[in-house]
Amino acid sequence: MSLAAITRATLAKDLRLEWRSKDAINSMLFFALLVVVVFSFSFDPNAEESRQIAGGLVWVAFLFAAVVALNQTWARELRNQVLDAFRVAPAPANSLFLAKALGNFVFVCVLEALMTPLFVVFYKLRALGPAWQLIPVAVLGTWALVVNGTFFAAMSIRTRRREIMLPLLLFPISIPAILAMVNATTAILTGELSAWFWFVLLATYDVVFTIACLLLFETVLHAE
Amino acid sequence: MSARLFSTSSAASSIFTLTPFFTSTSVTSIPAAPTNSAVVIITDLVKQFGRFAALRGVTAEFAPGRLYAILGDNGAGKTTLLRALAGLTRPTRGTVLMLRTTNLRAVCKQVGYMAHSSLLYDEMSGMENLRYFARLYGIEEGQRCEMVLSAVGLEPGLTRAVGQYSQGMRQRMSLARAILHDPQILLLDEPFSNVDMGSAREMVNLLARMRDAGKTIFVVTHQSALLESAADEFVRMEAGQITSRTPHLRTAEAR
Numbered sequence: 374m375s376l377a378a379i380t381r382a383t384l385a386k387d388l389r390l391e392w393r394s395k396d397a398i399n400s401m402l403f404f405a406l407l408v409v410v411v412f413s414f415s416f417d418p419n420a421e422e423s424r425q426i427a428g429g430l431v432w433v434a435f436l437f438a439a440v441v442a443l444n445q446t447w448a449r450e451l452r453n454q455v456l457d458a459f460r461v462a463p464a465p466a467n468s469l470f471l472a473k474a475l476g477n478f479v480f481v482c483v484l485e486a487l488m489t490p491l492f493v494v495f496y497k498l499r500a501l502g503p504a505w506q507l508i509p510v511a512v513l514g515t516w517a518l519v520v521n522g523t524f525f526a527a528m529s530i531r532t533r534r535r536e537i538m539l540p541l542l543l544f545p546i547s548i549p550a551i552l553a554m555v556n557a558t559t560a561i562l563t564g565e566l567s568a569w570f571w572f573v574l575l576a577t578y579d580v581v582f583t584i585a586c587l588l589l590f591e592t593v594l595h596a597e
Numbered sequence: 598m599s600a601r602l603f604s605t606s607s608a609a610s611s612i613f614t615l616t617p618f619f620t621s622t623s624v625t626s627i628p629a630a631p632t633n634s635a636v637v638i639i640t641d642l643v644k645q646f647g648r649f650a651a652l653r654g655v656t657a658e659f660a661p662g663r664l665y666a667i668l669g670d671n672g673a674g675k676t677t678l679l680r681a682l683a684g685l686t687r688p689t690r691g692t693v694l695m696l697r698t699t700n701l702r703a704v705c706k707q708v709g710y711m712a713h714s715s716l717l718y719d720e721m722s723g724m725e726n727l728r729y730f731a732r733l734y735g736i737e738e739g740q741r742c743e744m745v746l747s748a749v750g751l752e753p754g755l756t757r758a759v760g761q762y763s764q765g766m767r768q769r770m771s772l773a774r775a776i777l778h779d780p781q782i783l784l785l786d787e788p789f790s791n792v793d794m795g796s797a798r799e800m801v802n803l804l805a806r807m808r809d810a811g812k813t814i815f816v817v818t819h820q821s822a823l824l825e826s827a828a829d830e831f832v833r834m835e836a837g838q839i840t841s842r843t844p845h846l847r848t849a850e851a852r
Contacts, residue, residue, distance in 0.1 A: 458716035
């Protein structure tokens, strides 16, 4: 059975389970909404200040919300020890990783699509640079978060305090990606600088960490 | 439901005719000494969890086409042994040779594993679960899932989520998942727990038929009496070691 076919089957299964339970998406939405509202009460920036700080606010909100979902990614596989059923099956380990990462990517993209209009309204945002460039920033940035997040969530599933362990592992290694996402977003919103360098950094980060995670995931899956 | 449990008719029997190795019926129920044709050879198997040794140098051979009941008190190492055979636990020392290879990943398609937990998604129906696992094993034919469900006495059309099944139904569903891919070796950990006596007997009959069809079956159980007539050998474990192997339950229980 091919990697693509099992990845598709696992992704479809995960999306179906999420559609029925709505565990991840509800937690993420609620959390991100709280961040938007609390931040909007905490700061009262004018339009120019908003452009300067929005990149950081948006990505911090999405990062924390994504962690909520990432923590639940593997919880479903631990319930009834279903992960063992996958481990004894002849399916390639990478298909499970890819399906989980793609599933998380979909969930976080849905969150971003729903929350971005709220950010625009609450912070009176209007991009002075090419706004369409926010789309590749979102795609590359989201993948950077979920690919590492999925991997480190898998690493921490057997630890006693996995909810704490995941951010401890994920945040430090995500610093280059977060820096690139925030700076690219700010550059586009203010229109002062080119975001090109940050695009290249994000794309490189994505490629390097996707390959590293794929190479190491089988070891993580079968670790005791 | 109970009236159609484990029907021996069409669906139940036909699952044994899908692959060539199921067709062999030459297996005798008389226990024999281990031979060179052993399907599982365990050599000096040790598994330590920190300072606790769950397995302490287990050495044994198991012949094909036989049903082995593994008995022992809690903590004797039965589950750890089964997990080591399934490739889920890496031994601290020693080897497991299964179907002539120590690379258990290479033969995982020939091994079925049923654990204490159901290894099923509670939010999906029985058929949805089986269809997903069928894909993991590269099983394309859609009828296979229906046949396996019927064989364990479950209604293929049941749309209820597995989380809403009774404990007995979950056990049967779990067995269905373990036998879905026609494994040559079946590892079952407490398959009869929380199952009513009638259903447990039907499960035993199903396992006996599978054994007669050439399967090698390991059943870890505390309900050894259920297997008195079906098991070829009773393997007793104590403190991480195999202490006796006998074809008679009474001998196995007399410690």
